[in-house]
Amino acid sequence: MATLRNPILTGFHPDPSIVRVGDDYYIATSTFEWWPGVAIAHSRDLVHWRTLPPALTRPSQIDLRGRPNSGGVWAPALSHADGLFHLIYTDVRGWAGDFKDVRNYVVTAPDIEGPWSDPVHLNNSGFDPSLFHDEDGRKWLVNMVWDHRPGHDSFGGILLQEYDPVARQLVGPVRNIFRGTELGLVEGPHLYRIDGWYYLLAAEGGTFATHAATVARSRRIDGPYEAMPDGPLLTSAHDAGLRLQSAGHGSLVQHRDGTWSLVHLCRRPLANGRAILGRETALQAVQWVDGWPRLAHGGRQPAETASVPDLPAHPWPPTPARDDFDEASLAPHWQSPRAPVDRDLARLDARPGFLRLYGRESIVSRFEQSLVARRQQAFHVEASTCVEFSPEDFQQMAGLVAFYNTDAFYYLFITHAPHSRRCLGLMRCERGQVSWPVEKETPLDDCGRVHLKLVIEGARIRFAYSRDGVAWHPFGWEQDASILSDEHALPCGFTGNFIGIACQDLSGRRLHADFDWFEYREIAHDPGASVRRH
Structure with missing residues (x-):
């Protein structure tokens, strides 16, 4: 095994979405108001990463003019199926206050370095969408729903709807499949199908000190989903002394040898509690115990080091200073x-x-x-x-x-x-x-x-x-x-x-x-x- 030290992507790299295609790993992260949109990192050994050209490089794919600070591209979700990379992302036009003006899109490309297609508009119901490719060939979109009504939980749950790639539109009924746990603020959903179960990985608790990654499962894609019985998969809450704070929003990847890892966002605050590097990307080894994913090192807190498969070392030429x-x-x-x-x-x-x-x-x-x-x-x-x-x-x-x-x-x-x-x-x-x-x-x-x-x-x-x-x-x-x-x-x-x-x-x-x-x-x-x- 190899041991790496977190974070694996330093500086502003939040909301990581990871996919493995053969021997190559790719992570997409949020870029918010920064152009071009959606940063993509590439590795062949999980230790050395290089920056690839961003995905959204044309105004027809994203127009960020006038976007508020920390608006723009939120939580991209990267997947690969049918010989294509699929990238789902939210364009946040306004986010402060009771309303969220958002639009969710999908673009595709045969190669990770593009060119990426012009976007297909999906919905506006909430943010953090991702696309799940089921074993039967059907595709499903999940995203959190924003509820602006007074007296209601603004983070109203996780919506599920089928996506027709031929018609390039959402079809069929919209179902709310998971309303979260007592941590609240459910967002960032990703679906996986493993050993006959559908697993829903979601972020909860807000993106600061009480952030967390939670898991729920169901035998049916449309639920009902049962939350992992003993709390979140990952969180830094309740221990301000941890080097990696705000651990939460992330995604899972399976390696060639059958083992699993979780990539997730985190912060490394200064002594005064402020993190000028922003939210970074870390990696944790995952084991499956009694049908649930668990951090391989035990507990729920993010580890500063993580074990990964001992892949052939593949460093990239360094970026010149x-x-x-x-x-x-x-x-x-x-x-x-x-x-x-x-x-x-x-x-x-x-x-x-x-x-x-x-x-x-x-x-x-x-x-x-x-x-x-x-x-x-x-x-x-x-x-x-x-x-x-x-x-x-x-x-x-x-x-x-x-x-x-x-x-x-x-x-x-x-x-x-x-x-x-x-x-x-x-x-x-x-x-x-x-x-x-x-x-x-x-x-x-x-x-x-x-x-x-x-x-x-x-x-x-x-x-x-x-x-x-x-x-x-x-x-x-x-x-x-x-x-x-x-x-x-x-x-x-x-x-x-x-x-x-x-x-x-x-x-x-x-x-x-x-x-x-x-x-x-x-x-x-x-x-x-x-x-x-x-």
């Missing part, structure tokens, strides 16, 4: 909030060896931002870039960002000021309140190329600049990095911190900034990524 923007397209780990990364936003061919960003709307825009970023995947990181930018007035800015969402970010930027045609400033946004200038602006009139740097160490973030990339100068005081977290968002958040580069031109003239390179390094050992074999 430095991106010199020499390729024809951006690497798949780059994403943008809501806006497609098209030629209106960014170009790699305008000036070879540079990424050119065209200034568009403000850094708090939910429509047309010019911002590209990558996930923060360790607690201690350093990111830097070199930018050439000649602002003509105060409405033009470009620089380096630590960006949770439009209500929480730090922005180290170059702009124009009455006293300087090029100066450096720092903007901070906490819970939607923008503070600027956080520090005294620094003139850089003599500097055509400016190097910018940020360092995050747990709950602390520092900034620096350089005129030559050798001699660095601190910019201002140390700041609180933990404002970039789910727990500190308004009203709450479901994503994680990103680090990247941005450009704005509020005048509409589309002044551009040229970024020569971007570098991201983990500067301290992160135990979440280590692994050993025996």
Whole structure:
């Protein structure tokens, strides 16, 4: 057996849905308002994972413009049948308050790297849909139902309806097959058929401290479903000392040797309880005992290590720390909030060896931002870039960002000021309140190329600049990095911190900034990524 250390996908990788096709494992995770939609990771040994191109890459598949923070793509469900990959996902157009405006879709592809089809609209009754392929060839959709009526449980249960792949629509009656346990907030359903039983794996308890994964079973697909008699399969509740918190929402996979594993979301909070890396993906070994799945290590709490089949090691080439923007397209780990990364936003061919960003709307825009970023995947990181930018007035800015969402970010930027045609400033946004200038602006009139740097160490973030990339100068005081977290968002958040580069031109003239390179390094050992074999 091999032993891995959790989490297996670090940084913002929530709501994992896993499928094995032959010797290949794929995990799809939520991307919310980040474009492109649905992150996909690939492994052949469950230890080493690489990032594949995202699934939703065309506006015809998902249009995220105007989506609220933590709206957009929720809980994708990945499956494989009939020679096709099937991906089910929710587009959340509005989620705060009594109503949830959601639309559920399915796309298919013969290859995991696409191209994925245009979407088929399924229903709007609730979120977290998944598709079950039964042994008789029939297909069934399950999703939670949202009940907006006063006096009713908003998480109204799990709906079941048949899907006709030829007609490409849902058919037949809609049945509520499971209303959850006393934990409440039932969501995230997945169906499995094992030894004559239908098993329903669902998430409960909300996605924070009391989150859990529960199991129910029935001899019939439409129920009645009996909940596992002695509580949830997995939870971190009632033990705030666990390294892996908020354990819950996940899916099961069977290996070639017949053993099983569960992948699930989790958080690793800082000492102050905030998790700036967001919800990550962990893996647990599962045993079947008396017809029920159990964590192989015993109990219900997530383990920091998990046993997996001793598959041949299959490492992937590492992602380079430095991106010199020499390729024809951006690497798949780059994403943008809501806006497609098209030629209106960014170009790699305008000036070879540079990424050119065209200034568009403000850094708090939910429509047309010019911002590209990558996930923060360790607690201690350093990111830097070199930018050439000649602002003509105060409405033009470009620089380096630590960006949770439009209500929480730090922005180290170059702009124009009455006293300087090029100066450096720092903007901070906490819970939607923008503070600027956080520090005294620094003139850089003599500097055509400016190097910018940020360092995050747990709950602390520092900034620096350089005129030559050798001699660095601190910019201002140390700041609180933990404002970039789910727990500190308004009203709450479901994503994680990103680090990247941005450009704005509020005048509409589309002044551009040229970024020569971007570098991201983990500067301290992160135990979440280590692994050993025996």
